[in-house]
Amino acid sequence: MICQKCSHSNPDEYNYCGNCGSKLPDNTGITLKDLVEAGILRAGDELKINLRGREVTATLLTDGKIKYEDQIYDGPLACATAVRGQTCDSWYCWRAADHASDRIYPLGHYRAMLLRQRENPTNSSNR
Numbered sequence: 001m002i003c004q005k006c007s008h009s010n011p012d013e014y015n016y017c018g019n020c021g022s023k024l025p026d027n028t029g030i031t032l033k034d035l036v037e038a039g040i041l042r043a044g045d046e047l048k049i050n051l052r053g054r055e056v057t058a059t060l061l062t063d064g065k066i067k068y069e070d071q072i073y074d075g076p077l078a079c080a081t082a083v084r085g086q087t088c089d090s091w092y093c094w095r096a097a098d099h100a101s102d103r104i105y106p107l108g109h110y111r112a113m114l115l116r117q118r119e120n121p122t123n124s125s126n127r
Contacts, residue, residue: 009089030111032075033064038117040110047076047094048104049083056083060096076107 003010008019016023035041043062048055058068058079065072066079073079076090084093091108098105 009092025112025115030114031064032060032066032107035107035110035114036060036062036064038114040114041096042099045096047079047096047107049080049093049095051084058083058094 003017003020003022003024005022006017006020008017010018010024014024032041036043041060043060045060047058047060047066049058050056056068058066058073061067061072065074066076067073068079068083071082073082076094077087080090080093081087089108091111092106094107095104096107096110097103
């Protein structure tokens, strides 16, 4: 999870930034399925991750699972571990294109977007 104050990358389970000590947003419980259901990401979207200098692509499914090389994974961590052979902060390793801007952002960006929508439902634009 990226700290909103200093931009330091922290493990998802941290409540406070390991660099500056600021409270991190509570993103627990948000899944890829939630992002699909909210219309932030779409089934069929390509998810991209770097592996030894090359970009690897997987596909987001309707149920929030990820398909990579004919295997289905329950979430970004399981798929990242299968692709890379080691764990990573999968919400930041995996990236997807924003449909409104065609810019590519880490999944954590979209998770934070949904969290903001939930905190302020009266101003909930998908993108």
